[in-house]
Amino acid sequence: MSFLPNWGARNTVHAYHSKNTVKLPIKTDAPNEESTSIIPFAEFIRQNVPELKQDYKYWLKPWLFNGTLQSLYVSKADFSQVYKVYYGREIMTITDEISKEYINLKMGEITADYVINPLETSKAEFQAKYQETLPEGYPKLHPRTRYLTESEQSTVFKEWSDNDKPIVIIQHGLAGGSHEPAIRAVAQSLFEGAANVVVLNSRGCCRSRITTPVLYTGLHTDELRYFVRRLHKKFPNKQIHLAGFSFGGLVIANYLAEEGDKSIITSAITCSSPWNLADSTFAITKSLSGKYLFEPALRFFLMNMIKVNLETLKQDPEFDVEDYYRFKKEIKSTIEFDNKYSCKLAGFPTATTYHLAASPVMRMMKIKTPTLIINAKDDPMVSTDYPYLEVEANPYLYMATSDLGGHYAFINPKGEFWFSDVIKKFVDSFNTQIDKDKNVDDGGYNVYQTQFKEKIELY
Template sequence: MAPWTFLPNWGFRNTVNVTHSSRTVDLPLKNSPEVDGTATIPFNELVKQYVPQAAEEFKFLLKPYLFTGTLQSLYIPYADFSKSYQVSYAREIVEVTEDDAKKFTDLPAGQFTIDYVVDPIEKTPEKFKKRYEETLPEGYPRLHPRCRYYTEKELEQVFKTWGSDDKPIVIVAPGLAGGVNEPQIRAVGEKLFNSGFHSLVLNSRGCCRSPLTTPHLFTGLHTDDMRLVVNRLHKQFPDKQIHLAGFSFGGVIISNYLAQEGSNSIISSAVTVSSPWNLLDSCTALNSSYSGRNIFQPAIIYFLNKLVQNNRETLKQASDIYDEEEFNRVKKTFKTTEDFDDKYTGPLAGWPSGATYYLASSPIMRVFKIKTPLLILNSKDDPIISTAYPYHEVEKSPYLYMATCDLGGHYSFIDIHGKFWYVDVINEFINAFYNNVDQTRKLDDHGFNVKQGGFRDTIDLY
């Protein structure tokens, strides 16, 4: 037997396979008469017609030497992208007061940060450096290249520019340790910016050099930061389409947010890339592979421990859960991500264990509540999450369209030209909605109701 037959899902000729319901939601087209029989296009046909890279049997070549999902996923942290995707970001600190928190179901007081893609005010590196030093809050971590804090006056100018056109807004939710430090996020930001779209990165609390100011670690069900930002932007730009793009864990937050909003969603469309649907199953999958146990899981545990270490003074406020001396002892014993989440993430968020947190936060538990057109992108050789994707559920919902590639790894999909396949997919998908879909009209879901036959549309754990 040839030695390469022991390599699962290997190669560099990639093929896209598509799953969707027999009748996807009908999207009303722009510039059609407002009478019965308004011109529409089915969701799956919109993707097929305007986003051919995500259509059935679309083929593309990957980097030949990145011929497995593990190699694809490992390449990004070690490759030099310093001269690529040199997009600029303006950081805003969003202060959540106790009064703000009372207006939402699960919005802790404290801070989170937003990074807006901007055309930089400073035209030379020297001027940027000077302004960077002037605006960096005292005691705050230094930011990544081409990102600095903006004052309220500077942000007002950004929003004034946004209000001068009808281009859509795209909110990006990065992965577990992600943000503007990642080439994937910068690549998407650059593409959307060059298309004239307005995009921002919503950082999870404590991530991307954002300090925790209250003792709350982010979870897959902490969606109120997203909700606060969406509501604020919709109020400020009521006529603009708002789209969401979530990567890895960010896709979990987006999927849960859309499910919670249900038919009240004001989001035009959303995309998830390499996002897990069953977190408990993904934890098992990560532990079951050699690369998961020995490469990816230790990296995730290192990030989680560092998150706690960097925010230890704030976490001391939750003295019933966090003790610095105990943390320094037990952090060396964590073998799996579930060990960490069982000790800290779950209890800090009110769940009794890591496993119950995973179950409660898994989007599969509320997938049929999603009433927003959602494009799901995954690979079958993802070494970090479970590849038991929700094929049957997608077939039963008119709002979901799933494109799974044979290859691509986790959040990678690096093609033969060294580009991320999904960057163009996201851009063309949003462009298709912007140019063709009338968001002021109701979607026709053909009477979709999973409760027919006595089924429930979600599983409520608490």
């Protein structure tokens, strides 16, 4: 880790990938079709998303000249009039019958926020429908978000069925949700760029209600797995793309590694995600901004998630309420939170063992889905010792790191998120050019995996 600060407004992209990335099958009617019917993943990105090419340069907002300022701006600026996304929320109930089909999918409720056109013509009409659909005892939702009725949910799925747009499932950051400015920016850009977009909220996040005493960890991938299978069953002919931000990208990477060559995902994008979680939990405290601003904020959000769901969590006989109140006064780090709660949920004795096990770097060699990775070298919230060697060894991966950008900020001179249009270009190009029904050519990567299978399977 460099101790020299990255400061400035002129940003430079650095690209990392295998010498022979997987070859993607081109649709016969693709606009860029040449004499061949395949295109290397890296070349596909260079042609269609030039913003991710080696040495590409672009401007960020001048007075946000380092990762700390970029990241703070996102948390303090008012984006409410910039990204006016409307969401319709669906509650999915995981029954005992459903949970038995998965390893770590527990009973209870999970929520998904579908990006929709406004269903009401006035604020008063929206508020009336909002009150009508809000379940009794449930927390109020963020602006421009309300629960869908069953008929409205059916209408959303009917619209999806009738169009030829791909599906993009977004996973938010730790203790975040669909309301986050960066999530809204990407959701709006994708929705306007011809995609069906939905944000999957982790349990207890984004004002969702925990109905069974279960939280989530970086190794709880079955909620995403269940949701992907559910949508794939409803829309078997559609491309499905995943986009994960920060902790959400970690979950997506772990999920893709577990799926391996069984993956039904067309492509994935991670942005500002930690690849070594153990290293990241220490890295965040190595700067003054991390130690005194970002880490305490994460700690607050995590403890608040416990607080607002305390009555349900108390149903677990192993949850000690008195110990929780003592811990609430004494907690000094997110490592302590994970050592108290997360590691036990994931089945590990300590925070460190959980962090190591949940780190995507431990299994990213098993990812067999074309995956775009975006990170900044001045990110104040995750370790910036990125897994370049692993990326270059796996032909399914393309990493674009930049000198500046902070933690899923990358705020450009207009005050907008640079990556929102980049992700839209990436997904749109896949939908118009790549044939999801044909297999990619990975140049013998199966042989590579077989050679190191015993070591890879340890994780």
